[in-house]
Amino acid sequence: MTTGTVPTQERGPVTAGTRGIAAYRGYRPPVGMLSWALHRITGLGVLLFLLLHIVDIFLVGYGPETFNELLFLYRHPVFRIGEIILVAGLYYHAANGVRIILIDFWDKAYQFERQLFYGVIVVFLAGFIPTAFLMIRAMVR
Template identity: 40%
Template sequence: MAGTTATERSGTSKGGGTLYRGDLGMWSWVAHRITGVLTFFFLFAHVLDTALVRVSPDAYDKVIETYKNPIVNLFEVGLVGAVLYHALNGIRVMLVDFWAKGPKYQRPMLWTVLVVWVAVMLPGTYFMMVRTVSDMFGGH
């Protein structure tokens, strides 16, 4: 098999017209890495803005006040989605790595992760956005 590429060894990919020719499992790997980096940067910013309270409580209050706008609320929904996906997919990755039957069931487990993610994100998004939408468009 020397001199053959991975695509030649494994046959044609299912990716279609995308730049990457991998399947859903590889996209889940990419999404896992991206959501991990996003979560890291959020935690870094959170530690910094929380530490600001010791330096200047007034500056801290101003920073916290900037977080109370609709755009930041959308970012919060995205953050919850990223953390939830990263956590659920992390469980799947551990099962694939440490459960003897994990590799065999990795695709059904990925679909389970996606279904659970959607099932949690739909009501979660509603409850996170209801106050922002009512503030923007009137309401009780």
């Protein structure tokens, strides 16, 4: 038995905690986890919109005056920006839903999980950017 420093094998694994804060590079969630979280968040956003829409349509039963009083809300700039965010959520949720269907029904899809996620991002951007441009242009006019 030798005295002095402990051999490397007995020190245990080198982790961010054992190297210190300076060596910590940040946490990068796996693609599947990021996709899962975004899918749930966008799904909740769509659900919130649908609940608001149900209340909106319910007010029609109280007469056109009541419904028309609520329309000021839809013309407000904050609501218009929320509308753009809603469309972004819908596009991502739909594209990622197709990815989930592919993973569920295609046995080899797990081998391409990262590529499928990047495909979702490309489809999302290809659909959302022109739509957002048109929505912002209409809002500015």
